[in-house]
Amino acid sequence: MSTNKVIHALYNDDDVLMDAVKTVKEANHHIEEVFTPFPVHGLDKLLGLPHTRLAICAFIYGLCGLSFAIWMTNYMMIQDWPQDIGGKPNFAWIYNMPAFVPIMFELTVFFAAHLMVITFYMRSRLWPFKEAENPDPRTTDDIFLMEIPVEDNEEELTALLNTTNAVEIKVIEKH
């Protein structure tokens, strides 16, 4: 790549944006990024983004939570100090299992939910004091922005984007 130039094409409607994405995709240009003020249904499919695997993570985290709960209740209530508490059987974990189910359930949910959220933050690189990466503040309000890297084809790209009802087309030097 010879330059660090990108084109920003701005749109004021999500349907227009979808059509533009389709046009650009059909012309075989790579779309670097799309900024929208709200989730646009079907945009990820149009961009050809792969499915998220967050749900699989959550399932595995849930299993970890379940295992942790089983280990913890077994260690505390059966192995370490098996007391007779109100006649509840403590000869083996399974005999007192129903009493542990609420803990098992809650810890499963706790692990699945929190670890999944943390995974999400890490994968999308979100944290407090993180510098915002917003190319144009209007995209948080009512403007949709498509970013396309330029590779010696600036004129061709601009011409193509001009056909897509963009409200604004800017060529920007990126650092």
Added chain:
Amino acid sequence: MYQFSSKLKITAIALMVIGLIGIIISFASAPSTEAEAAEILAHQTDAHGAHGGDAHATKEISHDEHHEHADKDAHHADTTHDAHADHHAEEGHDAGHLAHVLHQLQNRPWAAFYVALFFFTFVTVVVFAFLNIQRVAQAGWSIVLFRVMEGISGFLPYVSVIFLGFLIITALHGNHLFVWMAEGTVDPSSPNFDPIIANKSGWLNVPRWLICSIIYLVGWNVFVYLNRKHSVLQDNASDLKNYYKNYKFGVAFLAFFIFTESMSVWDWIMGLDPHWFSTLFGWYVFATAVVSALTVIAMVTVYLKSKGYLEIVNNSHLHDLAKFMFGFSIFWTYLWFAQFMLIWYADMPEETTYFVQRFDEYKLLFLGMIPLNFILPVLMLVNSDFKRIPQIVLGTGTIILIGHYIDVFVMIMPATVGDQWGFGWGEVGSVLFFLGLFIYAVFTTISKAPLIAKGNPFLHESEHFHY
């Protein structure tokens, strides 16, 4: 329009005939005298002995329990005859035990029939309840499935007639399923007197029981009839009058249903164990029925689609049904566990006996329900892609239906046949009979109206539904 294929019709009739033969065999082989019961018992002990020590030992233990039971009864009856107390008790011991087993063995064909009858009736009425929930909630996705649900609801009149006949036979002492109906339970001078039942006789009396049962069944059928009538009328209507009528009937039915569902479960299931009570039992039985109902809807839908009759139904509709199956499987487990755990934790004798008996005599079924109704459905249907595959929905659905049949089995059998349960001609035959009747009635109803409810204002949305 759906054409009821002759192949399916023959299958349905064959199932009914085979089922009926099974039911007749089970009734014919039930013992009528204590001598016959003793013979069956001896045979059982032999068979178990041949299978190995463990089975034999279990049988013996449960027999001993019965002996103890009979002993107590005998003593109770003989307390006034001090001189002959021991002698009488010894005699009453054997006789009491045999009479007990005889009743259980005589109950078995009835109970086997009742399990299938109740299961199919309840699943059908809950399919109708689900249809009305969809109507009242103005769901946009399920309109293309309305005719399937209406078709399944069309089974209700058939099964209601059988249920009604069964109730009348029961009320006329044709069987001994409900102990509180036995002679003398409320009469203090009778040896059969049971003060607990006597205290509940304001609710547990045959006239009230029969009248209420008829109200439930007739009420549900009236709503099924009204719903179907206006749904078909709406197909060619130029305005939405019938649609609004059905909306109102839906609201009325759901209000009626929430009461009658709970009460019918007290009458028809909890009444089998008149010494026991549980507050969330009505919802729990509803949960069993609603999972099965959604499964049945999904299965009939998949069948009709595979035959090319429901082209408009896409895999998003199936996905939604599977999501409901998944969610309500968890809901069932939640109620099952909430009921079990509260009773297990407090361990109050009058409540715990219910589970002690199920745990001792029905351990395999009682514990087997958890993988069938919870673990397998959850693992199979948690995956979003799996929920769209008809084969997976059918396979999981079969597991769910078997699991919930067992659930109903474990509700009814311990109170009626005790440890004399099994899966024989009666049990299998009853299921096959009702399955045949179900197929026959449902597909006959479906073939009588177009498969898409044209007049529904949400139809367009439903046709383009995708998730």
